[in-house]
Amino acid sequence: MREIYTIGYAPHTLDSFFDALEKHKINVVADVRSSPYSKFKADFNQNVLENFLKTKHVQYVFFGDVLGARVDDSACYVDGKVAFDLVAQSQKFKEGVKRILKGMENFRITLMCAEKDPLTCHRTILIARNIQLSGMNVKHILADGNLEDHRESELRLMKLHKLNHPNLFFSEQQLLDQAYARQTDKIAYEEVNTMDESGDFL
Numbered sequence: 001m002r003e004i005y006t007i008g009y010a011p012h013t014l015d016s017f018f019d020a021l022e023k024h025k026i027n028v029v030a031d032v033r034s035s036p037y038s039k040f041k042a043d044f045n046q047n048v049l050e051n052f053l054k055t056k057h058v059q060y061v062f063f064g065d066v067l068g069a070r071v072d073d074s075a076c077y078v079d080g081k082v083a084f085d086l087v088a089q090s091q092k093f094k095e096g097v098k099r100i101l102k103g104m105e106n107f108r109i110t111l112m113c114a115e116k117d118p119l120t121c122h123r124t125i126l127i128a129r130n131i132q133l134s135g136m137n138v139k140h141i142l143a144d145g146n147l148e149d150h151r152e153s154e155l156r157l158m159k160l161h162k163l164n165h166p167n168l169f170f171s172e173q174q175l176l177d178q179a180y181a182r183q184t185d186k187i188a189y190e191e192v193n194t195m196d197e198s199g200d201f202l
Helices: 014-023 046-055 084-089 091-103 122-133 150-160 172-187
Strands: 003-008 028-031 059-062 109-113 137-141 147-149
Touching: 003 014, 003 122, 014 046, 028 046, 028 091, 046 059, 084 091, 084 122, 084 172, 091 109, 091 122, 109 122, 122 137, 122 150, 122 172, 137 150, 147 150, 150 172
Parallel strands: 003 109, 003 137, 028 059, 028 109
Antiparallel strands: 137 147
8 A cells, every 4th residue: 555654843853854754765745834934943944945855855845735724715714714624625625635646656755744743733634634535544754753654643633532432322433523523623724803893904
């Protein structure tokens, strides 16, 4: 079975980031940040990271426009918050996943975002979930460089939301879907209301 990886750069320097890529023979980094810049780690700004990876013979590709968490389609928002289930149904997202799956035929790809823990990032809750539904195996590169299979992540997600026990009324899949929904509500991008009490924009 073909595999795709994910990684968060938050716990890394550029050197330790590359060490993790090298350990798992990654040769393409697909950046899934909506905005490819970091307020806290300038080394992971798009131009710096891309140039660094080039010196290591690793290809950088920006996917934030199609797989990012902050979508520009109003149809993907419910009450001002991104709804991952609606994003997953959008043509733009489907095309992004299709490009990733095509790339997997010739490259070892990791999806890159910022968050250290896969469970707190859309790369897992949105993208990996849907890639796995396509029959691909997803593995998350953890901060220590070790791997967590996406199924292990799902079990951890269910435990996080106390949905990891047998239930008379819901199947395991329904409990997992509930866990995804709760985590989506927790991490999804929410538009900021910039109006004051008078109704004027601040």
